[in-house]
Amino acid sequence: MIQDQANDARIAPWQGRIDSEEAGNSRRWHQVVRPVAEAEQPGRALVGFCSDAGVARNKGRVGASEGPLAMRRQLANLAYHLEAPLFDAGDVVCEGDALEDAQQAFAERVTGLLDQGHRVIGLGGGHEIAFASFSGLFEHARRQARPPRIGILNLDAHLDLRNAERASSGTPFRQCAELCEREGVEFRYTCLGVSQTGNTEALFERAKALGVEWVLDDACRSIASPEVKGALDRLMARVDMVYLTICLDTLPGWIAPGVSAPAARGIELAFVEDVIDYLAARTALPMVDVAELNPSLDTESRTARVAARLVERLAR
Template sequence: MSTTSFPTVALVGAPTDIGAGARGASMGPEALRVAGLQAALESHGLQVEDRGNLSGPANPWRPAVDGYRHLDEVVAWNRAVHDAVYAELTKGRLPILLGGDHCLAMGSISAVARHCRATGRKLRVLWLDAHADFNTSALTPSGNLHGMPVACLCGFGPEALVRLGGEGPALHPQQVRQIGIRSVDAGEKRFVHEQGLEVYDMRYIDEMGMRHTMEQALAGLDADTHLHVSFDVDFLDPDIAPGVGTTVPGGPTYREAQLCMEMIADTGRLASLDVMELNPALDVRNRTALLAVDLIESLFGKSTLMREHQVRKSTFQT
């Protein structure tokens, strides 16, 4: 797949850990820049424009109120993200949101859903994560909103977050494919099953392999589908990606992660991307950011294969 098929890429930084339970993800955007993200993408022939960082309220680091920590601040940050991502989409650009914690995906995906409604396109979301992020205030004792974005996007959350895109909810559970999941609370697990979320957890990947997993997750994509990837860096095994606030052992290996990204690239449908939860304060010499940049390159067509690259579009499309 040629990189000339991609529109201009717009980097949008959201330097906040407002929804997280640990400090440090606010430094994620700069760590990705220091790791050479823009130059790496440009080396593959892409046009890249760095929009700098969004601004929003400081993290007050307060306990939960009525089941949510920092709700007003989370809403403010997500409105800023929504507006920035939607503006890039309306200009025909491919936005990459540099997080920041994963609560910010509520803003980006609400913008993508709004754009799809306006253009009459279907939406598919790939959620690459160690966690299902399908908690609600009734299910989680912490109140950390970075554990709730998928639930909020599907309509289970505060009105201000459910309706970020002007209509709500942004997603139906059947539009989401979760990959790499291996840490889910008991109540959250029941709720995931009740709502019919399609989850490819690590046991599924262990049993079926990453290739089959991705074939299933990408099945049915066509030319009218906008593919959004929300990549939480804790998706990766902490042995290769220690720089995250919520490490969970047993994640995808380097090669499994590369295959995942390469097969997404093979579809030619990637149209927006989140890169979330990178925490340089917990990293070793920016190692996790460098790995994230490597994997993002693969999303845009870099291949580790020695053989001639073969596009497998027919595998995924109906």
Template sequence: MSTASDSTSAMSHHLQFATALSESEARTVLFGANTRGAGFSESARGKAGEAGELRTLFTADFVRTADNESPSLTERLEDGAPLFDAGNLPLEGLSLEAQVAAVRERFLGLLRRGQRAVCLGGDHLIKYAALSAISAVHDDCGVVYLDAHPDCTQDEALYFGSILHHAWQLPHIRPERTSLLALRQVNPRERGGLQHWRPGIIPALDFCERGLPAVVESLVAQLGPVKRVYVSVDLDGLAPHEVPAVEAPYPGGPTLREVLVVLRALASRYELVGMDVSEFIPEFDPLKLTALATARLVKEFARLLP
């Protein structure tokens, strides 16, 4: 019987699609950050203690391996020449604060060189780290937050349910320049956070009730007069039949192709400065469907032209 460590050792640490010769020459840089410390949702796969035993596999490597086993170009037959895979950040054994600091510094270095950063988590800590770096570099950046949940509970602790509550206290991350995309599962405490901060919201039902052009129009209106946009993806924001291996799946989300259409529309209007993808649990992905969807999202994003 194979063990988690056996599976990990067999995994690839490089996405073959990414063929940029060096990090300095790449337009987009991919890196893995297996952050742990934001906690687990009770609604996910049992109680938090049970979920805490998961993520023995490095999620970014699982995605790389799945895509390398079935390699492909983008849907428009583009290769990965603009993308460099920088491997994984060494985060094992670090405190929550040190993990956030390490991911933040990695984002900062790339953003200051004018490169796109794509981070594969990991849990919600990568989101706060990324938004903290965005705030330090750009004062005119909007945020598209794809998630079934609003993550804005007003709590002093930094955890999965309070990421945006803390991010909106950063100097240049503003709720009025944030759009919560595909929102559909909100508890009473989160509703209080939404009423306090009043971000833009696009309910998941809008994708079918109003259609993709109207969704894009709403996004543009909610983001306001910004030149840049950062995209944060919790995979549970997508339809669970396409990404089943997530911590807190919830029915009714948009499909991957609908999200890709939205991203292409955003790229035609803004400079997309980066993206994070979080909450993928490889132990729940025996068919590697979630891994392949994640890889496709990364590859299509890397080829988006301004």
């Protein structure tokens, strides 16, 4: 189900402080964002994926369906430093267990926004958003003259390559691999911040079989390290664009407690930001998303604030 942000009660988050006494530019996000239907030129388009179904199927702690709302609340009061217009394209809401329908609807929304020239930022929701985001980007890219060469960069404690009968928050990149196989294109997937103890040997073996490259969390200390920089450079050398997805459980649990599976170690926020900047300076990032925000498990909105900071950086 798709909800139109302009005609929905969830528009409420777009309100906040107004610094009317300032003489210069004092705009904040809530003063700039407009419904995407009013877009006269391409810009940054936010679209939420309100889903708990994938986390529930993966036997995780539910509550991520409220993640997009919590992100917007934190984004609303941020100072506006973008050079492009900002639009809200509403939410795709997963009703009950209808995950596959919601993923298809989100993918179609993403494809449409990309076709209109927007850069799309997905707000999650469980990490099942990843298959929907990639599918939407793939459909947009396949309309080009040659087969799409899309790289996936996942910042995540988990490889999310599970072998299961039904889609979940643990299966999205296996599903991406299957989509690539059906379409006869190479599957190019790199994951940074992987927890050795959070992934079974079977998952690492599947990653090897699929040609996945990963870097463990304890090696993700600096963007300049040969292991990290090499992994990023090798991915970008093989593709025309990168789909960047950030699972908030890649951050330390004390920084991002509001996720289904908080990390005992994780990777630092500064490292995540450095990766965003490194990619943005070197390759196209038409589709990005931030996933797994669970407000019901958050403390003092710490995770939501971090998520908003990442979304702002991705938009900028």
